[in-house]
Amino acid sequence: MSAATPIEPAALVPALKARALNKRYGRVVALDNADFDLMPNEILAVIGDNGAGKSTLIKALTGAVSPDHGEIWLNGQPVSFKSPIEARNLGIETVYQNLALSPALSIADNMFLGREKRREDLIGRMFRTLDKPYMQKVARQKLTELGLLTIQNINQPVETLSGGQRQGVAVARAAAFGSRVVIMDEPTAALGVKESRKVLETILRLKERGLPIVLISHNMPHVFEVADRIHIHRLGKRIAVINPKNHTMSDAVAIMTGAMAPPLDEAA
Template sequence: MTEPILQARGLVKRYGRVTALAGADLDLLPGEILAVIGDNGAGKSSLIKALCGAVVPDEGEILLDGIPVSFSTPVDARTAGIETVHQSLAVAPSLDIAANLFLGRELRRKGVLGSVLRMLDRNGMREEAKKQLDALGIMTIQNPGQAVETLSGGQRQAVAVARAAAFGSRVVIMDEPTAALGVRESRAVLDLVLQVRERGLPVILISHNMPHVFEVADRVHIQRLGRRKAVVDPKSISMSDAVAIMTGAMEVPEEAA
């Protein structure tokens, strides 16, 4: 069996008397889209936050390429090649598309202008931004100098996905990427998710939209009561059965385990 690129083993996270993660496990294989589903309070957000450095688990370990890693901040995870597209997108609406793609990683001009005067290479960032947008097949955005606040919801999501794909060298995590989007924009974002996988990056997709999950996921991780309840093949199980496992209405069938 292919070795997982990212693993979580026995993660525990407590918030006072509330246990958000109660020994959670996760395995992400190279080149796959792993969907993570679960009811409200199942621990999906805490699990993802632990993987991207937003929270530090109380117990357990995270392994990247089989090597234990420790993320104290999201910057640590980004340095390790794990990029996250949060539901809130974390874009700066008043800045242009290129500036958002390079937010926190701005390119500086060569020579004294960059090293001493700290001047930004805006043209270089816009050229690179255009390449990243084109590589993902994002044809609805033609001007990287356009302010993000003028974009539609789907276009803003595309900018966030392009940023993750540009800098994520190991893993891309997407938290509810189609939430609050219309049918057409959701379709475009799902195509982007598939494009990211085609570029060789494994994707963790958190979603409540079961049709979207079953359309793009290679495997489905079902989270329940702070733990991994099952990992199922979406081709061998129905959406209704997956929801039943997620809510505890049925046990995991042997053929789907």
């Protein structure tokens, strides 16, 4: 499999593509020649049973795990990450299930955590002063863009927010910096019905802004509501990609668990 061979139509370069990813942990095969394609401006859901290798796949795509072999392309360019920071610097943002927010810090501080903006004037260079007004402005702007600014005060600590609002802050952070791909790990798992709804709306807004999104979820109604395509992972590899308009949730679950043969027409 050479990197130069275009498998997709020339007009559609996948935003994120992987071929033949392998990863073993001792005798356990977590990834067995797994393929992955995320097209531009789509929401791709990734589903799979526990232990199917779905989280190893995501870790490989975000730099948290380096595959034994296999290749990854970002917008057609071959890439390899040694750490999540490297993936992030290339524009792949991940919203982790635990959100990676610092509860006692403010919304604005959290949005810029780890990549704070310094003042550009002499004082900023000499005393490393942070440009707080700028960071607050951008934080407010990003939250507004995603329709999340029911949050009253950009300087309130994140721990005073509800679960859904915290998720919103994490998503807004990813959207603010994720120039190419946003990956979301179980964003609705810990939330109630109303808050899940809000987060799904946020995901759709993110897509409207032109960002491709990978959504990992166990929640079939949520997956079928927002996904454009569904990547089904089983036994360490992608066994099917289905269009939610042509299949039912029970089809998806059946393919995922091996009760139904994967459809050949739409794969890859």
